[in-house]
Amino acid sequence: MTTELEKVSQDQMLSQFKERYQKCIAENQQLAAKIKENEVTALKLQGAIEALEYYNPPQETAAPEIPADDVTDGSPELTE
Numbered sequence: 506m507t508t509e510l511e512k513v514s515q516d517q518m519l520s521q522f523k524e525r526y527q528k529c530i531a532e533n534q535q536l537a538a539k540i541k542e543n544e545v546t547a548l549k550l551q552g553a554i555e556a557l558e559y560y561n562p563p564q565e566t567a568a569p570e571i572p573a574d575d576v577t578d579g580s581p582e583l584t585e
Contacts, residue, residue, distance in 0.1 A: 513521075
């Protein structure tokens with residue numbers, strides 16, 4: 506199995522690396538801006554959720570009542 510190597514001049518390689526580097530920097534800046542935008546939106550949503558929950562607390566359902574004769578303290582019964 507033979508592998509052919511592509512030969513590129515150092516000047517061309519340097520140019521390609523610089524171009525890729527600039528693209529990476531630009532993409533990172535775009536992603537950082539998107540993250541900041543998402544953080545702002547998330548904080549606004551969190552505030553709205555907290556306000557809605559404060560003014561309209563979720564209705565808690567009452568626990569089903571257990572008849573008095575069915576209540577145990579959870580300890581095993583002793584048998585004699």
